[in-house]
Amino acid sequence: MNVQLVMENLAEKKKAIFESTLQLIKENGFHGSPISLVAKNACCAAGTIYHYFDSKDTLIMELHSYVKSRLLEVLTNESESELDFKEQFTNRWVRICNFYIENPDILYFIEQFANSPYKDRGDINEEDKFKETVIAFYNRAMEKGVIKEMNQELIRTLVHSSIVTTAKMVLSGKITVSEADLMQMAGIMWKGLLIEK
């Protein structure tokens, strides 16, 4: 077996553990997701998890990074770099929202993580490409005078809330939305950010 394959298998195993964890956390929360269950759900032994992660905390933190990297993939789309701000914003809003709808495990993990003491335990210097990418977008839009001067964190959180709320509504079956509906919702959010003229 060559190095490449080993690496892939390793990645496979890690991914299985990640998916197992996501699923359990969605269903039972951090509380109800002991390593023993994570292991069983990932078809491996508890000890195996400690080959890949130093501790349960490490597992959670790395899972968070993994989830963020997947979100970054969804966010990024080279082909659209030439679009105007509104179209980029709308496309991104819809893509992330659809991603959450298709990956509810990730949505609930992100939400639980953000409201847990884990969120403050991360390496303070750890870069967050997702966050940086979003901030860069708003910075450019502000510099160009397209959107209001507002606190970055505030905008990001409000916009993200709108995505999360929409995805949760869809997942709970309380509303059904077409692609056009999502575009429209994104449009409303964008309008809120625009400089009023």
Added chain:
Amino acid sequence: MNVQLVMENLAEKKKAIFESTLQLIKENGFHGSPISLVAKNACCAAGTIYHYFDSKDTLIMELHSYVKSRLLEVLTNESESELDFKEQFTNRWVRICNFYIENPDILYFIEQFANSPYKDRGDINEEDKFKETVIAFYNRAMEKGVIKEMNQELIRTLVHSSIVTTAKMVLSGKITVSEADLMQMAGIMWKGLLIEK
């Protein structure tokens, strides 16, 4: 000691346990809030807590009801029943936001609770006066043709997100707001709900 006083003392103890729990959950999350700590923090023995609550779960659920009832007090304000929709909305938005800013324990508890398996464990038939009051308001506004026809849950969640996000920003020190700023934010949210003419 008469009955009234006994009742008050009883309430006092329960309240002390509630406050202790809120504080610990804010600091350490559900995880990091064992009964032993809750007890020490409330200046009582662990066993005492089981005098008032059947289990830790019950404590959390009753704490949630307690918090909701305090929020309801903040929401309700008889004197303003004659104001127009916008003023009522704005006043309520600001009052709740200020309440969260002054009671961060409650803010963080509400958020953690909403993103935990606890939220689905409540009595399905338990009434939620807070929710009902808010829904009644939007219903009236829709009937009068003041705001758009939208899914109730969606509006409520989005508006609540905006309050929570703002309060968190203030608490984290990332922004400082005057009363006027809050009024303005509430105004922006209201504008988003209006029927466009």
Added chain:
Amino acid sequence: MNVQLVMENLAEKKKAIFESTLQLIKENGFHGSPISLVAKNACCAAGTIYHYFDSKDTLIMELHSYVKSRLLEVLTNESESELDFKEQFTNRWVRICNFYIENPDILYFIEQFANSPYKDRGDINEEDKFKETVIAFYNRAMEKGVIKEMNQELIRTLVHSSIVTTAKMVLSGKITVSEADLMQMAGIMWKGLLIEK
């Protein structure tokens, strides 16, 4: 309230506690009979029980004495002192058996007590009139050459087993017995004790 009445009330309370304890022990065993439940079942406060008994152990030991004294009452019957051994034996056997059938709580308490560490905790010098009465009977019968010379303890236990077993069968509904059947069973036991000629 005169002294007599006070004494009676005191006795009443103690008796209520005894009955409550018997009932709970029958249903849940020693395990499942905490003082709090005993109190509730006896319509008094937990603290009250400690006015009458030094400790839970004391309660159990005194309950045992109480039960033994009630058994003694059943055993003793002055009017029959002139009967022959067989008739006395048979009458007593049947009376005790009927008593157990009518007081299952007591039957199960006696049985559980006898198979618990409590049985060795009693005051070693405490007299047991019930036991003494039974032994006296067998002694007289042996002296008269009516029954075999056997270990007292052995006879007593075997005869008591036969009573308990019969009562349990009746209580479980596995058999139904007439008074005559009981007389017959007692007769069989007596035959086993007789000197074979």
Added chain:
Amino acid sequence: MNVQLVMENLAEKKKAIFESTLQLIKENGFHGSPISLVAKNACCAAGTIYHYFDSKDTLIMELHSYVKSRLLEVLTNESESELDFKEQFTNRWVRICNFYIENPDILYFIEQFANSPYKDRGDINEEDKFKETVIAFYNRAMEKGVIKEMNQELIRTLVHSSIVTTAKMVLSGKITVSEADLMQMAGIMWKGLLIEK
């Protein structure tokens, strides 16, 4: 280590826990046998016990099955299948009695178990080979017209009582018995079951 050995070690551990439990229950009753003591006595950690048993109740119930299976071994003796009823009965009575005398832990456990709420907690459909074997014997004897038609449960309990009582007497030192004495006692019991001619 091969599978066979692993299985044996597993059995070893479970057996050690069983023996530890039996010993403690004999000395202190169910009450005085907390898991912590059972563990210490079995030279393992408390947690280990929960590796093998779901709960303390499960441990007790499985211990009961284990004890019953050991009794079944003692009861069963292929070589004697050709003996007549009386000899089979006598041999079995003596074997079980000797087993209790040599294994007082088991005797006291059986007795305490039978007089505890545990006895009603077992799986209702769980087979009890010991019981079945005994019943089969009495059935055959009844069919052949050797012993009286009596309630099965009644016979079984009375005979078992006689064994238990005898074993307890011996263990308490109140009587000493030779093998011949035991044979004689068994014979007396058998005589009681015979159809009188």
Added chain:
DNA sequence: AATGAATGAGGTTTCATTCAT
């Protein structure tokens, strides 16, 4: 690398007992 039995600290909960009222 993978396993899963074993550990034991620590969590939730129970309950005999006390004591101020």
Added chain:
DNA sequence: CATGAATGAAACCTCATTCAT
């Protein structure tokens, strides 16, 4: 006398983690 809130030791049980295989 009676109460029942309060106590805290100790029970049961969980689970992150280790380690021999």
